[in-house]
Amino acid sequence: MTPAVVRLDRVSKRFRVGAFGRQELLAVRDVSFELRAGEVVSLIGESGSGKSTIGRMILRLTAASSGTITFDGTDVTGLRRGALKEYYRRAQGVFQDPFSTYNPVFKADRVLAMIRWSYFPDVGEQAWRQRVEDALAAVNLNPELVLDKYPHQLSGGQLQRLLIARALLLDIKLLVADEVISMLDASTRIDVLNLLADLKERGLAVLFITHDLSLGNYLADQTVILRRGSIVERGATTAVFGDPLHPYTRTLLASVPRLGSKWTDEPLDPGPCRYHEVHPEGGPPLAEVAEDHFVACFRLHEGRKCG
Amino acid sequence: MSLAVEDLRVYYRTLRGDVRALDGVTFSLADHEIMGLVGESGCGKTTLGKSLVRLDGRMRHVGGTVTLDGRELPIGEDARMNEFRFAEVSVVPQYAMSAMNPTRRIGRMVRELVGSRGIPFASVRSELDRRLALVGLDAEVLERYPIELSGGMKQRMVMVISTLLNPSLLVADEVTSALDVSTQRAVATALAGFRDRDLVRSMIVISHDLSLVYQIADTVTVMYAGRLAEKGPTEVIVERPRHPYTQLLISALPEVGVRYGGKRLAGIPGSPPSLRPPPPGCRFRARCPLAYGKCAEQPPFAEIEPGHAVACWRAS
Numbered sequence: 001m002t003p004a005v006v007r008l009d010r011v012s013k014r015f016r017v018g019a020f021g022r023q024e025l026l027a028v029r030d031v032s033f034e035l036r037a038g039e040v041v042s043l044i045g046e047s048g049s050g051k052s053t054i055g056r057m058i059l060r061l062t063a064a065s066s067g068t069i070t071f072d073g074t075d076v077t078g079l080r081r082g083a084l085k086e087y088y089r090r091a092q093g094v095f096q097d098p099f100s101t102y103n104p105v106f107k108a109d110r111v112l113a114m115i116r117w118s119y120f121p122d123v124g125e126q127a128w129r130q131r132v133e134d135a136l137a138a139v140n141l142n143p144e145l146v147l148d149k150y151p152h153q154l155s156g157g158q159l160q161r162l163l164i165a166r167a168l169l170l171d172i173k174l175l176v177a178d179e180v181i182s183m184l185d186a187s188t189r190i191d192v193l194n195l196l197a198d199l200k201e202r203g204l205a206v207l208f209i210t211h212d213l214s215l216g217n218y219l220a221d222q223t224v225i226l227r228r229g230s231i232v233e234r235g236a237t238t239a240v241f242g243d244p245l246h247p248y249t250r251t252l253l254a255s256v257p258r259l260g261s262k263w264t265d266e267p268l269d270p271g272p273c274r275y276h277e278v279h280p281e282g283g284p285p286l287a288e289v290a291e292d293h294f295v296a297c298f299r300l301h302e303g304r305k306c307g
Numbered sequence: 308m309s310l311a312v313e314d315l316r317v318y319y320r321t322l323r324g325d326v327r328a329l330d331g332v333t334f335s336l337a338d339h340e341i342m343g344l345v346g347e348s349g350c351g352k353t354t355l356g357k358s359l360v361r362l363d364g365r366m367r368h369v370g371g372t373v374t375l376d377g378r379e380l381p382i383g384e385d386a387r388m389n390e391f392r393f394a395e396v397s398v399v400p401q402y403a404m405s406a407m408n409p410t411r412r413i414g415r416m417v418r419e420l421v422g423s424r425g426i427p428f429a430s431v432r433s434e435l436d437r438r439l440a441l442v443g444l445d446a447e448v449l450e451r452y453p454i455e456l457s458g459g460m461k462q463r464m465v466m467v468i469s470t471l472l473n474p475s476l477l478v479a480d481e482v483t484s485a486l487d488v489s490t491q492r493a494v495a496t497a498l499a500g501f502r503d504r505d506l507v508r509s510m511i512v513i514s515h516d517l518s519l520v521y522q523i524a525d526t527v528t529v530m531y532a533g534r535l536a537e538k539g540p541t542e543v544i545v546e547r548p549r550h551p552y553t554q555l556l557i558s559a560l561p562e563v564g565v566r567y568g569g570k571r572l573a574g575i576p577g578s579p580p581s582l583r584p585p586p587p588g589c590r591f592r593a594r595c596p597l598a599y600g601k602c603a604e605q606p607p608f609a610e611i612e613p614g615h616a617v618a619c620w621r622a623s
Contacts, residue, residue: 185515
């Protein structure tokens, strides 16, 4: 098996909330999983489940409160200045709102030029042009249509792909894609999804953060389901979607609107279950129920499914 | 027939000419019908919803009529529409999160709202409690400030307020887009419940998500670049769509169970045309794989079978 590019080991994040920060909110609780090269892991959860916080901690935009995040064997939680800049040469993120990522005063391709100023000041004009063209070709953008344009002249899908091209100018091994397509239209979002799949073929590790289960299912090799900061179920996508064992996963799946099957034909799992009652904050540890399929549920020992 | 829209045209005024956001839209809603309205951003679906309730300052009613229960709505005249708004036509706005007054307890806000229509709060109070129970909210929320409610609760609260006077037509604009999947199901089901209990006569549900609309709508209307592309019963639109745009839109939807490795889906190349002014002929022509010479002429929005209308030369 290919070695992990990123490994999270019991990572937690506490935020101080309330007046004067006297209360604590445990946004992420003891989360451990891995991302391997050439693999897409989708991190699925509802708002407030801590999925974006995990992405931000991997990118070092937020500091972890405890636990370690290792990238290629080195712990990134303590990186400073120069070492951090080198880390960003290999790990990049793309976020939800492409419109607010750009400075509307400047042309959109300035984000590409900024990479050159920071990381490749020695590369000549001709060689740089070539690199930009290669990166744009990789994200299926026509240079004539996107270069020398202002952000408002481009569509959301084009802006989002330009940001991915920006990441590709660096020699990245990891891309954190946080809700990258939730603001795009149905006719263009699938193109960005396919693009992420192509990046995976090139050997990148992609962390695909989403609240949309059908999108996560389309793309991912591994799926991690988060609830209130804890992993409730994770494993191979086919196992998690094909045989969901945690009641929360099943409720999520039953709630996804799909063409061809009506909600009325498919009643929701009856609740409440012990997981929700006994442990509103945090639950039992993850247990391996099958190869590459982990579930955190009390009922596992008492017969398979609860509810 | 509760609502009839005839050749409706609404343009946005800009410095560089009119944007023809709604350019000749004709459809009708039957009693008890929930119509889903889908399309890409910028296709005019929100403009259509807003035109039936309130035109904002930049919008101009250029032509066409809207008839609700046999009376023509004066949609171009803001003051005269007051008589209809809330009582006959009501809206659940796109951002219900910010639709409530943050400085008032919700109960007081509702009291002021119905008071402004000359209705004493006491006369609607028991009905209000009953409706809250219907969408799964405790009557105690009336004592709270909007900020104390979660997104799904706020959305349901706004739904209750919007339908309090049993409007004939309810326009629900992207009501579930900002919600999580499990909340989304509860809110969408509650919305359909209002129609099932006869609290609203008919409903337009605007969404970019065809699979959500499929869950609650009786008919689906697909819009493209300011015009209607196709309208028909939900099952027909999903199972045998006739407009190429509808077909491509449905084939671009990733479903639970479809995997990239097994079946690679494709998007629709290109992007919608500028509406300032729109190009002549069929507006989907530039992206359409079936386009041919005749498409230089604008296709009529014509019925090809009872209840199923399509604007495409290839379909007729």
